[in-house]
Amino acid sequence: MKKLPVLIFACLLFTVSAFAQTKDEKDVAAAVEFMRKAMVDGDRANLTKLAADDLSYGHSSGKIQDKKEFVEAIASGASDFVTIDLTDQTIKVAGNTAIVRHKLSAQTNDGGKPGSTVLGIMLVFQKQKGAWKLLARQAYKLPVQ
Template identity: 85%
Template sequence: MKKLHLLLFACLIFTATAFAQSKDEKDVTAAVEFMRKAMVDGNRADLTKLAADDLSYGHSSGKIQNKAEFVEAIASGASDFVTIDLTEQTVKVVGTTAIVRHKLSAQTNDGGKPGSTVLGIMLIFQKQKGQWLLLARQAYKLPTP
């Protein structure tokens, strides 16, 4: 009976360890949430803060933006996210690089025209001077439900 309890305890510890996020994974997850909120709010200062100077921001249409273009499009309202919901997110940290994948469902109001989109997203964050910054993003279209 004692061995069974030890075995169960070991399984619980292993399971908890296997599913626990590292500090870097938690920090990257927080950076993604900061980005989501900044994009909905259109907050120029926050958008500037989260993006690396060498940002390559790819849209599902094939359009690529640099940092200044990305920030301006969101902050000016040309690309207006009313809501952004992220699901099925995974975070993989390798050294000072993090790969984030998720499904993005959004309500938009680009140019005053309401719309919705469902996209697959891959984000690359890089740790620079202790902060996780968005270095690259690529979106691809998913079928709408």
């Protein structure tokens, strides 16, 4: 009977540690939130700061943009995100690389035309000079439910 409290404590400790984020995972999650906010705000400086120089930004349509094209599309309002909600996010860090997956739901206003989209997203971040930079992004269409 004396071993039961120890067993329960060990199970709780294992459960909590299994779901705890590492410092790098927390930093990557913060970079994702920084990106989400910069995209909604159309903040050229923050988008430029976040994106790696070698960015490859893929859309669900198959269109690929480099850093300059990505920043300009968002900052100019050509690609205008009114809201972005991210759900079902996972983060996997391997050395100086992090893979983020989530579901993106957004309200848009591209070219003054209101719209909405729901996409699957995979992001690749790379730690460069101590900061997590967006190196690659690929959006994909989700099955209709």
